Amino acid sequence: MSFNIQILPDNISVSAEKNEILKDVLHRAGIDLEAACGGLGTCRRCDVQVIEGYCDVPAIDGRVLSCQAKITGHLKIIVPEPNGLQDIQVETEFPADDKYAANDEQLVASTDISPLSIKYHLKVPPVSRDEHTSDLERLKIQLSTQTASKKEPECSLSVLRKLPEVLWQGEGDVTVTLTRCQSPEESCRLESDGQPEWRLIQIDPGNTMARYYGIACDVGTTSVTLNLLDLGTGRLLGSASSYNGQIVCGADVISRIIYARKPENLKELTDRITETINRLLNALLTLFKVNLLDVTSAVFSGNTSMIHLLLGIDPKHIREDPYVPVVKFPPRMKAGALGINIHPKASVICTPGVGSYVGGDISSGLLYSIHKRQPGGLELYIDIGTNGELVIIGDEWMMGCACSAGPAFEGVGIGCGMRAADGAIQKIVIEDNGTRFSYNVIGGGKPRGICGSGLIDLVSCFYSLGFIGKDGRFDKETIRDSNNQKLAARLTNNENRWSFTVAEADETDDNKAIYITEQEIRNILRAKAAIFSGCSLLLKKVGLGLSDIQAVTISGGFGQSLDIEKAIALGLFPDIEPDRFEYIGNASLSGAMLTLLSEKHRIHIGRIARSMTYVDLSSELDYMDEYTAALFIPHTDLSLFPSLSP
Amino acid sequence: MSFNIQILPDNISVSAEKNEILKDVLHRAGIDLEAACGGLGTCRRCDVQVIEGYCDVPAIDGRVLSCQAKITGHLKIIVPEPNGLQDIQVETEFPADDKYAANDEQLVASTDISPLSIKYHLKVPPVSRDEHTSDLERLKIQLSTQTASKKEPECSLSVLRKLPEVLWQGEGDVTVTLTRCQSPEESCRLESDGQPEWRLIQIDPGNTMARYYGIACDVGTTSVTLNLLDLGTGRLLGSASSYNGQIVCGADVISRIIYARKPENLKELTDRITETINRLLNALLTLFKVNLLDVTSAVFSGNTSMIHLLLGIDPKHIREDPYVPVVKFPPRMKAGALGINIHPKASVICTPGVGSYVGGDISSGLLYSIHKRQPGGLELYIDIGTNGELVIIGDEWMMGCACSAGPAFEGVGIGCGMRAADGAIQKIVIEDNGTRFSYNVIGGGKPRGICGSGLIDLVSCFYSLGFIGKDGRFDKETIRDSNNQKLAARLTNNENRWSFTVAEADETDDNKAIYITEQEIRNILRAKAAIFSGCSLLLKKVGLGLSDIQAVTISGGFGQSLDIEKAIALGLFPDIEPDRFEYIGNASLSGAMLTLLSEKHRIHIGRIARSMTYVDLSSELDYMDEYTAALFIPHTDLSLFPSLSP
Incomplete structure (x- = not known):
């Protein structure tokens, strides 16, 4: 019925x-x-x-x-009003001096532009009757005068089919597009064995050199950001982002892998991410009046699971012992095979990963980070997104791991948590001598929740007020005895569950109070402990200590408005001078742009992924001890935090 | 209405x-x-x-x-009863010693078997937890122990998607199929720069080494023949042939090019040949219980126009000044892109051509001919199919041309003409002291028409009886004065059109009389003149004469039952000893098999096509003189035919 x-x-x-x-x-x-x-x-x-x-x-x-x-x-x-899952945010203005913005002009300027696809405007001479050279031969002969490459390109069937009409009607005045046919792995090898391979994928009448585009896309577990670039100049034209359409099937990587167990669900996940990408693409192509056939190369960067799902590959062994991915260096593919609505023969590459939980997004972020700042001394690279990944970068080596931090810092698993988007409380300070919280909301309106940096601030405030102890539990006596009963009254007990109200219902956008429970505070401590202990364990493996770190680079959406001193005070980050920390934004996306634009970077990213040692924390015997010791604020071993000593 | x-x-x-x-x-x-x-x-x-x-x-x-x-x-x-256009003829038994049959066992035995696709049975060791090697890496490492090739194969997306299931369920016991990714042009270059490129296109659980097939196909203007080969042994399993489904759109190359002027007609022609190929394929795959995914490479051989139409490329400039093809060396393609129902990622190559009217079928035929018999002295290669092509083979050079012979020898343009198939009169002799024609019908039944060799015999008989003069016109007086009034009565005049009845209506299969008109006899002389004059002109260009020819190789359906002496007497072939002629059957198809089976032959066929000089007879000033002189039986210059001197 x-x-x-x-x-x-x-x-x-x-x-x-x-x-x-x-x-x-x-x-x-x-x-x-x-x-x-x-x-x-x-x-x-x-x-x-x-x-x-x-x-x-x-x-x-x-x-x-x-x-x-x-x-x-x-x-x-x-049903609730649209919750923003369909919203696309588009940016088209990028301050040239914004060092966190994707359009780092300095970055483009210092990049040798050699995209995955190349265009040439040719004047193919007419055939003389005695020569009997075919249309394709004449085209290739003319092309060889412009290409340094020794190897002749292969011609796609669709170009062959268009060739006679375009060549003869335009009297030989044509523009051709070639794609490089190698994945980063092959680029790696190119250093030794020479010539790249090319494929002729498009021919147009006349001079179409100005219509020459590529895309770089960060496929995040929560958000997807797609950048449209002019490949002639290397300039970023626009950036569009939205939630990953897979989010309705699970918020984190593990829940998506579980969801993908049924073949039809795997297909659904692949369709959903493809659809998200195509929506972002469509928004930008429409805005810039770009024909999809003029978009001839693409780079996708994402964690290992996201890339498996994008490619339609079952990721289940990432989650099951022995925790190995199907592929770390995805082969180059054609956009048509993936259902991405650009030129169907466009070369698509995915940035190469290192292991099941240190993916191409990390290689890509490192590529960008290393390109930006020539490393000097030991560097710690931290990416905090839906998961947390750490890399220690030495002179000639790199070692990386993933922390089971969970998505707490993206606001997931926290009732009032949300990602760093409009309506999120991103900063909290105590004002009026510790009698009042004041917060800063992204977008400037009423709050809807708290994002990662706000959560760090909040827990830090609680601790400095003495409202919570080193273990993150509410110190009910201190709160009760507080000289500010207005703040103290915000601690309530409902069915034996202690919670603290950050914003009353009448202050918020949706008239729901924003509160945090004791349990959630302890979740945040677990997340920070996972990251800190991962860091100290990595260092221990190479016989180094926290004090050897010369610089810390932070990437991911979480870091943008993070108060570094509070994060150190909480024990999330190692205790080194705050001015040695640098936030570099969505480095996965910036690295994807470099990979799209330059052959040098494609070779480099392959080398990064190949050379990194991958550490699986769950198989490290010391890890639980390190983790347990880091569950307190800032740590059980206070000697690790000399700057916090009274 | x-x-x-x-x-x-x-x-x-x-x-x-x-x-x-x-x-x-x-x-x-x-x-x-x-x-x-x-x-x-x-x-x-x-x-x-x-x-x-x-x-x-x-x-x-x-x-x-x-x-x-x-x-x-x-x-x-x-409408008439089915006219056989849909009929498929399948052969599965090939006498090992039949030197004309496609399954020349000696040929296979002397061929180094290195097909376009290769299979390997692998036992991929399980992953240990510390290694973090991906499924693809482990597969490639195992594969590298078996392949001599230095370059790693690229993995197709479909294999990546199947990889985890097949690898884990079978505990690493898998069979993979790789295709070589080069066209003959690339094979040519391989001699100098080394490594072939490979693509991993199929993975199956367990050992499937026995399921390993390829196809070689001759795409003729009139007939299409498709051979299914076991690539493990090189053995020919079966051969299927039928009319080219395009025939309803025009009998010869020129009428198809004209038909293809409308884009929808070009598509129709492409669909029709694809459908013909798929029907032949289906017949063989069904018969041998072969799964289409196990057919992983294919070679197509055909004239330049047929290959253009197969690939969906507009052939119009082949027919229009300056008579150039779009492509002579087609790139390798995937079967899926062409709609050929084998493994969609199977490598498909077309044998390379030399010019608009000397196509890959000729390169392929020469490959076979040279492989069969190491050339000694000047050789003349003649292919008479729907058109006539000639190649003169010297020690270090080759020169080829096409003759506008028209399809007369395939029975087209001749009212009672038909191709060499069941019901065709293939031999005609005069018996009973020149009082009676006796004929031999292919298949042994009643005749339906006359094929090329029968037409040669018929005209030769007429000439030896004195019924026609040197110019091919009926000598009515001689016929009238003939001592055989029964034969003489067969010459009739209907509306000023003289015709000679070869078989009365009551002798034939369809109760229609088989007759030939004076005009048709002159058409046959035009065809023979085109071939002979092409031959003498080619020789003249290199400063040689007919008497320098040491051997004549004849390929194509026409030659099978040809009476060489009669053909010489008619002036179709140069006047050299009949035992220096050799008929080698459908050499285009045999060459396609060699190309499918062996890398050595793929390199060789590229070299053949590259090295041949293409002569466009229509732009040769002397050609009309040569042609006109050859319009007589045997020729105006009788010194060219010393053996015919009385």
């Missing part, structure tokens, strides 16, 4: 079978609610308001979690 | 618009009648019998040409 499900506010009706999960029914109706927990019922982000009818789970305050509710009869519900 | 067209004997009804061409209406109903003339109304092979109704052209003997008749009202017609 099937039931009618009426969905407001858009008044969509859809029929559902008994025992269908409400979330699946909504999905069929084209409504995807965020599911940070992957449908486990823990993130509570998919709740809907029931107006009429009942499900198999009782409604609380008239609301049910759609991932938990099974259909038992007709239903009339209200 | 639309009309009903009722088609017997199958009683199909189809509606047609006023002024539609009847042939197009039949095509829509799935009935394709042969149109050797390309719909010009000259070959008269598409006539149908009108039972009821009228078209815009008057019916003659109740019949109209469906390519000429426009619909003016309801119609009831009878």
